[in-house]
Structure formats: structure tokens, C-alpha cells
Amino acid sequence: MVRAGLSAERLVRAGAELADEAGLERVTLSALARRFDVKVASLYAHVSGAHDLRTRIALLALREMADRGAAALAGRAGKDALTALGDVYRDYAREHPGRYAASRLRLDAATAAAGAGPRHAEMARAVLRGYDLSGPDQTHAVRLLGSVFHGYVDLEAGGGFSHSAPDTQETWERVLDALDALLRGWPAA
Template sequence: MTRAPLTSASVIAEAAALADESGLEAVTLSAVARRLGVRTPSLYSHVRDHAALLDGVSAVALADLTARVAEAVAGRSGLPALEGLAEAHRAFARQSPGRWQALQRRAGPTVVASDAARSIVALTDAVLRGYDIPPGERVHVTRLLGSTINGYLALERIGSFDHSEPDPDVSWRRSVVALDTLLRAWPTE
């Protein structure tokens, strides 16, 4: 059987699959090389180093998340758009846990400057246009949304909500509605 030639995309795709299966901490150059059936030095023609490999996983994850958010918020505004944004993040975190972890690390400059990064910012801004929030305040709101959504998902991921009632879905819904209430009353200064 002939093995497909290695490319940067195939190496990163394998790293992303490993991250989802075993966690981002399992993604090493040697682990990816073993999965691809090659020696570790073979990967250096396709990824510069471990940081570049992780940035590649982050870039793939960001592109995946952006596509989900775009679909979830299309044609919606206000609470329905906010729910779409939040649910897209939550579904992504549940279905692609290693890729989600890759978005919880400091990304390199190529990821930050990527089309997907610009798109997710634009999509978030589109959701915020459904509220009466001045453009100069949107960075604060974006930070609050990211902190709330990712904080909840991080706690849910490690099982922090498994030991008490009500079901975490109830708290999640209440959190999104509370964010909507806050956004509708956002102070202008």
C-alpha cells in the first residue's frame, strides 16, 4: 500500500485528530510522526517546530469554529444570534475537544493574522450590532463574551458541574440569557 505524501496540511490534520482523541498535551512531533508512520525528522520539512505544529492545529480549529459560528448566526440578531454564537462554541468544544483546547492557548502571529481570525472577529461584531453598543465599547463586550463562554466551557470540560443540580444545560441557558440582558443595558462609558 502506498502512503500518501506528507504535506503541511496532512501533518496538521493528523495533529488535530490526535488532539481531539488524546488532548492537546499529547500533540508532539514524535507522536504525530508515529501516527503517520514516519520518523520525526521527516516532519520538519512540513512544520518548523512544535510551536508551529500547535499553531497549525489552532488555525484549523479557528477555521472550523468560524464556519460553525457563521452558520449559527446567519440571519439572526439579538438573543437568537447570541445563542447561536454561544451554542456554536459549546458544540465545537464538545465535538472537537482537542481543537477547542488549541484555541485556549496563546496563538502565534500567523494564526492571529489569519482570515479565520478576521472572520470570527467580524462575526462577533455582527452579533454585537444587534445591540445598542457603541463601536468603541465592542472590544470590552467581546472580551466579556469570550471570558464567559470559554470559562463556562473550561469548567464544564473538567467536570466542575457534574456534582450538583440543576443540570449544566439549565445554567448555560441562564448564562446566555443573562449576557443578553447585560448587553441590552451595556453602559456607554
Template sequence: MQRPGLTEARLVEAAAELADASGLPAVTVSALARRFDVRPASVYSHIAGLDALLDATAAFALGELGDRLAETLPGKAGRDALFAFADAHRDYARAHPGRWQFAQRRAAPDTAATVAGGRMARAARGIVSGYGLAPDDEVHAVRLIGSAINGFVALEAGGGFEHSTPPAAESWARVLDAVDTSLRNWPTHPVDPTN
């Protein structure tokens, strides 16, 4: 029997809130059942299982992040777009650390999370296309941007910059300047990956 008012959307939102408060590993069917004061079977009447819940919550987080990008990116190109894109990611990760973890989770194919992830990839691709890179190089450039953002955010979230100066915000700006410089000076000759 379904509990009145309990829906997949409410479960997903509760999973996102739980992840922000306690981390992604805290999100379980049992934890959600306790939160809504129901039995786990009631949760399963709204979701297919834990993997489906995690995928749906990843899609939720990616959708929120995509909405932020849709607000901040229009009218920007080059360095301005790069900084807006990166800042949106870092700000989201700092405000919603658990949701950020969900957004990094590899989702099952053909789910709402993979669709939402595609939205992020298209936004990043739009930024690098503004630098005039060859289409074959755009994938590499998107990976560079993602690596810089995700690496910095992960180190910052783990406390990696807390015991040193200058402040992380200063390093963040320098890292993004370095990425911008790399994109503006992209090598025109492919590098042999075996060297």
C-alpha cells in the same frame, strides 16, 4: 526525503485528531512521526517546527469553528445571534475538546491562526453591534461574551458541573440570558477602574 502522501495538511489534521483523543499536550512531532510510521525528520520536512504545527492546527480548528458560525449566524440578530454564536462554540468544544484547546491557544502574530481568530472577533463584534452599543463599548461587550463562553466551557470540560443539579444545559441557558440582559442594559457611563 519526503514521504509520499505526507503533507502539512495531513499532519495538521492528525494533530487535531490526536488532541481530541489525548489533549493538546499529547501533540508532539514525535507522536505524529509515530502515527505516520516515519522518523521525526520526515515530519520536519513538512513543518518548520512544533510551534508552526501548533499554530497551523489552531488555524485549522478556528477555521472549522468559523465555518460553523458562517452556517448558523446569517439572518440572526440580538439574542438569537448571541445564542447561536455561543451554542456553536460549546457544541464544537464538546465534540472536539482538543481542537477547542487549540482554538484557545495564543498564536504567533501574522499567522493563519491570528487571521482565523480575527474571523471569530468580527463575528462577535457583529453580534454586539446589533445591540446598539457605542463603538467604544463593543470591545468590552465582546470580552464579556468570550469570558462567559470560555469560562463555562472550561468549567464544564473540567467536570466542574458533574456533581450538582440542575443540569449544565439549564445553567448554560441562564448564563446566556444574563449576558443578553447585560448587553440590552449596557451602562452608558464608564466605570472608574480604580474603584
């Protein structure tokens, strides 16, 4: 019998909250069972295991970031759009560190394609329309943006920039300035 009040969505939300509070590595079925005061076995009516739960948290995070990105990009172009999208990832990682970590999990191709993953690529491509990039150059630039945004966020979250001045916000702004200049002067193939 399915316990009243439990659902896959409720478990995923609770798992996402736990990830933000304690870290993604602490999201286990046992921890969730304790939160809901149920036996671990009762969770299997809603999720197939820890991997399924973490995958669902990743999909939730990707969806939330895509929604924020779409709202942030509306009506923007060029450097303004570039900054808006970069800030979405950075702000989300600060507000939801466990969910952000989940969004970095490797998903199988079918799961990624069915989730919000394609929306993230579409948002990056929307930013790049302001730089007149197309074809393979656009794909290279999408990968560059993802590498820079996620690399910076991961290093900052891990304390990689906390040992010296200047402030990380100043560095972030300079990184975005450099990306803008690079994209405006994208080298010909």
C-alpha cells in the same frame, strides 16, 4: 526526499485528530511519526517543529469555528444570534476538545491577524449590532462575550459543574438569558 503522501495539511489534520483523541499535550512529532510509520526527521520537511504543528492546529480550529459561527449567525439577530454563537463554541469544544484547546493557545499578533482570529471578533460584533452597541462599548462587550463563552466552556469541560444540580444545559440557558439582559441594558459610560 519528501515521503509520498505526507504534507503539512495531512500532518495538521492528523495532529488535530490526535488532540481530540488524547489531548493537545500528547500531540508530539514522535506521536505523529508513529501514526504515519515514518521517522520524526521526515516530518521536518512539512512542519518546523512541535510549536509550528500546534500553531497550525490552532489555526485550523479557529477557522473551523469561524465557519460554523458564520453559518449559525446567518439571518439571526439579538438573543437568537447570541445563543447561536455561544452554542457554536460550546458544541465545538464538546465535539473537538483537543482542537478547542489548541484554539486557546496564545498566538503572536501577526499569526492571529492572518488567521481566523479577526473573523471571531467580527462575529461577536455582528451579534452586538442587535444590541445597538458601538465604539468602546462594543469592544468591552466583545471581550465580555469571549470571557463568558470560553470561561463556561473551559469550566464545563474541566468538570467544574459536574458536582451539583441543576444540569449544565439549564445553567447555560440561564447564562445566555443573563447576557442578553445585560446587553439590552448596557450601562452608559
